[in-house]
Amino acid sequence: MACMKPGDVLLLSGNEAIARGAWESDISVCTGYPGTPSTEILETITAEYQELYTEWSVNEKVALEVGIGAALAGARALVTMKHVGVNVAADPLFTSSYVGIKGGLVIVAADDPAMHSSQIEQDSRHYAVGAKLPMLEPSDSQEAKDFVKEAILLSEKYDTPVFLRTTTRISHSRSVVEIGEQSASTILKGFERDIQKYVMIPAFAGKRHVAVETRIKQMAQAANTLSLNRTELQDTSVGFITSGICYAYVREAFPDASVLKLGMVYPFPDDLIRDLCAKVKSVYVVEELDPHIELHVKSLGLEVHGKDVLPNVGEFDPDMIQRAVTGKSPAASISIPITIPNRPPSLCPGCPHCKVFSLLNRLGVYVTGDIGCYTLGALPPYSAIDTCIDMGASVTVAQGIEIAEGKNHRRNVVAVIGDSTFAHSGITGLLNAAYNQRNTLVIVLDNGTTAMTGMQPNPLSGETIRGNRTVSLDYLKLAQAIGISDENVRIVDAYNEKELEEAITDLLGKSGVSLLIAKGLCVILQKRKERPRHV
DSSP states (O other): OTTSOTTOEEEEEHHHHHHHHHHHTTOOEEEEOOOTTTTHHHHHHHHHOTTSEEEEOSSHHHHHHHHHHHHHTTOOEEEEEEHHHHHHTHHHHHHHHHHOOSSOEEEEEEEOTTOSSOSSOOOTHHHHHHHTOOEEOOSSHHHHHHHHHHHHHHHHHHTSOEEEEEEHHHHHOEEEEEOOOOOOOOSOOSOOOOHHHHOOOHHHHHHHHHHHHHHHHHHHHHTTTOTTSEEEOOEEEEEEEEEHHHHHHHHHHOTTEEEEEESEEESOOHHHHHHHHHHOSEEEEEOSSSOHHHHHHHHTTOOOBSTTTSOSSSOOOHHHHHHHHHSSOOOOOOOOOOOOOOOOOOOOTTOTTHHHHHHHHHHTOEEEEOSSGGGGGGSTTTOOOOEEOSTTHHHHHHHHHHHHHGGGOOSOEEEEEEHHHIIIIIHHHHHHHHHTTOOOEEEEEEOSSBTTTTSBOOTTTTBOTTOOBOOOOOHHHHHHHTTOOGGGEEEEETTOHHHHHHHHHHHHTSSSOEEEEEEOOOHHHHHHHHSOOOO
């Protein structure tokens, strides 16, 4: 795609369009951690725009910190993650607002209304408000591409990182995109010392806070004239304030209504909002998840409808919006009297995790679980996971249970975690257990890949995002380094049930922290490796 001519037209997903936007915006450093619905952005850049540097970082915090470093050295940078990944990156995120940038820095936060592949429905727009960072939100693939460039230009103009928020429908749906040309950055690369701006100790941070407050006020005023925000004044009996995919739903349900379309969802264009509400009899704020826009509009003293008629959970659709506004159901569609059986997700047949969960269920132990495809071990027929909080929490929640039970603890709690998640945030929990002298059994389910998000490599699979061979974490040396006895470490074949049972029962009886690695290649990845390559 990089060699296509400006003006050519492609059918792209939102994620593919963001990748194209990165290339057109002269972004040169792209980092992230795989997480649906954001994963394909870096995968597309790696495959189609190979002159751009890409990496799967260890976790989202690391990815953002690398991106910040690149931006401070004058490179334009893109950092990608899903909504819960923003939680992991929150520490550097808030400080990056104070520090600012040199080269533009765009942070993609991909939200997942209806939780298609997430543990919670979280609205990332709150982070924009909390960190005082501008946030753009595209409504289709064309805007997904174009808004990357808009974000870069805003970033460099106002000395700030800029959020680009997508949702699952924007990330994965396809629409027509007109290809643009690559624009060269005029910023010279190379780090330049600026201690009072880049070193956030209290004496310097106080001055930077003033700069942040000044900047966000300037951007709020500019929001009224930015082309990202536009008023489409038509029928004034009913109007809408909306953004993102909801704009497409509103336009489908009410093609003749007046609409204020927000391409920038923070800070807000107050003058445009007041102007629409003054001209339109009845205004509805249409937004998925939390009343982010609605609460701001009401804070201006304006009367609008929003979550009083629309839900704050799940995804919207045009019919839902039509019913909410008119109180009438849309015209009946053709009904097909076929009942589609429910097919809940499950571990793949032959998955190396199956025997582990069957065994844990049979042993009757409590299992603190983690985030990955192996979380499906909580469902029948295994029913072998008792908690799942966030990435890395299996190791630490198990410790909390042990502490709370005290002398009554029967050493019947096992933590399970995948290899990628272990690298992401499980190692620190293991170190915590060793340091605090816990009696915790941690089982790493190592299937050789980050399977849940599409077979991405990780620091334990021995290859980079480009397939280059690299270092792989040595479990035994790690255990030795943090003081776990060699007798408390086992590496076993995940398909060998006898070996698994002997190792688990033996390690449960030992004092101190124990580490069991159950290794077995993901069955889908194995099939891919077995396919003949066509020359």
